[in-house]
Amino acid sequence: MSVSRTERLLNLLIALLNTRYGLRRSELREKVYHDQSGNDVAFGRMFERDKNDLRQFGFDVETLTDMGWSEDDPATTRYRIGKESNRLPDVQLGPEEWTVLLLASQLWERAALGTSAQSALRKLKASGRMADVGLPAGVQPRIKPAGQAFDDLVAAMHSRHPVTFTYLAGTTGKEELRAVEPWGLGSRFGQWYLMGHDRVRNATRHFRLSRITSAVTTLDKELFTPPADFNVRQELARLPELPLRTAIVDVREGRLLALRRRSSDAGNAAGRPATGYERLALQFRDPESLAEELASYGPDARAVSPSELVKAVRRRLRAAADFSAAPVPSYRFGEARARSVRKRTSEDQLKRMLQLVPFLVHNQGLHIQDVADQFGVSRKELEDDLQILICSGLPEGYPDDLLDIQWDDDHVYITQDLDLTKPVRFTVEEACALLTGLETLNGLPEVAEGGALESVTLKLLAAAGEEGLRAASLAGPEVAPADAATHAAVRQAIESRSQLRLAYLSPQRDAVSERDVDPLRLYSLDNTWYFEAYCHLVRGLRNFRLDRVQELHPNGVPISADITPAEGAPAKLFTANDDDTTVTVQLTRQGRGLADDYYAERTAELPDGGLVADIRFSNTAWLPMFVAQHGGAARILAPEELAEAARTWLAASLAMYGD
The missing domain is CATH 3.90.1150 (Aspartate Aminotransferase, domain 1)
Structure with missing residues (x-):
């Protein structure tokens, strides 16, 4: 357009x-x-x-x-x-309801649903002024979708197009081509699942997204109709949890403290370990999840049994080694990269302008840069929109027949709106993003109490209409913290601005350290919780996983008044420093979401849908673990010494399995 x-x-x-x-x-x-x-x-x-x-x-x-x-x-x-055609009904929200809605809109860590949630929030702001509220003290739960496949499946599900992909079957261990009508996506047992009609087997099936081994291809010329009463949360609730099993793993002596915490001595089960290794027994349910972890440990761990676990680890290591040895593609970096889901189009511009006019009507006098920030565009893009708007109006084209917008003093005012005072209704994606987010927040006691969550959900369901009913096709993960006591202690310290003394296990350094920290905010990725804090040991901001905290208690010292969280919300899991090493990595189409996860500074698109990205890492010693963990979805291109170290490390890992 x-x-x-x-x-x-x-x-x-x-x-x-x-x-x-x-x-x-x-x-x-x-x-x-x-x-x-x-x-x-x-x-x-x-x-x-x-x-x-x-x-x-x-x-x-x-x-x-x-x-x-x-x-x-x-x-x-x-x-x-008609005047009311496709207009969003008025939604009146109180301060507590706005607080809950802000949390829900920021849940999606990235992906298209994150953009849709922010778009829906702007529409609500455009239907009435938002109350002056902030997020609960330091609490920012987030959902991390399952890579590029998640985005592709959500788009196909909402447009009702079938998809094809190759899938690693759990029963046979073989890759198979599947053609599926995607009915719903949801999280269960810490994994994302696709539910739909399997055309190959002519039956309803579920597929774990981590077992999809190719890019998702959308069949744009075909359509399907899902069952009218389909609810993915109800369907996933019927899935039985995988049985608890025992794995035998050889671990290098004195290494992998985090793994040892969950293990027991296996004695001489399945034979004797090699010299310098100990034989341990681990409880597990999902071989693929454990294989991902064991592959990341490389030559420090070797899976012994069961055989499907051994095959899964070898497959990941072999895929990582083959990808690391492949020819380097031709690529060219563009300008510094801003995090975005996809390239903007003229259709996006028109949708944005239909939100912009009612937003300005209800938010008169905002600074032009604040307006641009609200819509996630540059000031120039916003001014281009405004230039089009002031030349648009009724057919006669007289001054009173045109939209009247001024921003000469850098503050934007609109005095003629031509009945564009209401934003358009929620799209399916917008309704799903907000309503799924609100449902996910039920797992947080501090949010679910008080009735605001229930009341804002009912108001949005009424406003969304038919699109709101389709939110049943999406179900987020549980976000309640596993260790409620540690979560409560950190939150109390944030609210009272009290310093904490903690013993912390670092898997990258394979050691436990003691440190004093100033906790600043709590956040999660799915049900894994972190807290951002100023660490006095390293004299800088760091992020700590709650499940790696060995011991924690207040030390009686208040937080310094001049210590504040890192800029931006949501909190970043990885914060780059000036002395970090810039590493060039190649990512496949399935792994390209890692560029967002690690805040790539610039990227270059590849013809196969993959990316080359420049990412800054503070600790490069763990990069071989990073490559192995992602099993053929990522590799190091530069610096060459780091790329060679990863290849050598992968070769040593495969040698543990006789490769």
Whole structure:
């Protein structure tokens, strides 16, 4: 959609919204399209395309026909859009409800649903001024979707297109091509699952996203209809938990303290370990999850049994080694990278402008940069939008018939809105992002108490209408902390601004250290909780996993007044420092989400859908673990000494299995 087409559609929308009796095609052709070509066929095709585009945005273009009185008085067709067509109903929220809604909108760590949640929140701000509220003291739960496959499946699910992918079958251990009608996505037992109709087996099946071994291909030319009453949360609740099993693992003496905490001595089970190793027994349920962990330990650990676990570890190590040995692709970095889900389009621009006008109506006088930040665009992009808007209006084109927006003093005011005072209704993605987020917050006692969560959910369901009902196709993970006592202690320290003394296990350094920290905020990725703190041992901001805290208690010292959290919300899991090493990594299409996870500074697109990314790491010694853990989805390109260290480490790991 070109800029001129964007302007034309906006003007057509305004004209059809602001006519009581409708406009004839000839009037629209002259006053909106300014078409003097005389080519009726070409104009007719253009007009039909534009009407379809407006319908895609949710506006119902009404066709009115006046029957003539005689053969000499032919029928007349007029067009209009009702004032309330596709408008979001007013949603009045109190301060506590806004607080809960802010938490829900920030749940999605990244991916398309994160963008949709922020878009939905802007629409609610545009339907009425938001109360002056903030997030609960230091608490920021988040959901981390399962890579690029998650984004692709959500898009296909909402557009109702089937998909194909290769899948590692749990029963056979073989990769198989699957064709699936995606009905729903949800999290269960710490894993993301796709539920849908398997066309190959002609039956309803569930697929774990971590077992998808290829890119997801969408069959754009095909459509499907999901069951009317489908609820993915109810379906996943029927899945039985995998049985508890025992794995035998050889671990290098004196290493892997985190693994040893969960293990017991296996004695001489399945034979004797090699010299320098100890044989341990581990309880596990999912061989793939344990294989990912054991692969990351490389030559420090060797899976002995069961055989499917051994095969899974070898498969990951072999895939990582093969990818690391592949030829380096040709690539070229662009400008420094801003985190985004996808390239912006002209359709995005028109959607944004339809949100922008009502937002400005209800938020008069905001600084232009604040408005740009609210919409996630640059100041120049916003000014381009405003330039189009002030040239748009009713067909006559007189000054009073145009949108009137001023920003000469860097504060934006709108005095003529032409009935664009209400934002359009939620899209399916927006409704799913907010409503799924609200349902996920039920696991946090400090949020679920008080009734605000229930009341805001009911209000949004009513406002979302049919799109809200489709939120049943998405279910987030449980976000309640596993160690409620540690979580409560850290939160209390944040609220009282008290320093903590803690003993902390660092898997990268394979050691327990004691340190004094100033806790600043709590946040989670799914049900794994972290807290950001100023660490006096290293004299800088660090992130600590709650399940790695060995001991924790207040030390009686208050937090210094000049210590504040890192900028931005949500909190970053990885914070780059000036002395960090810049590492160039190649990521496959399945692994490209790691560029966002590690806040890549710049990226280069590859023809196969993968990425080359520059990422800053403070500790490069663990990079071989990073490569092995992702089993062929990531490799090191530069510096060469780090790439060679990873290849050597992978070779030593495979040698443990006779490769």
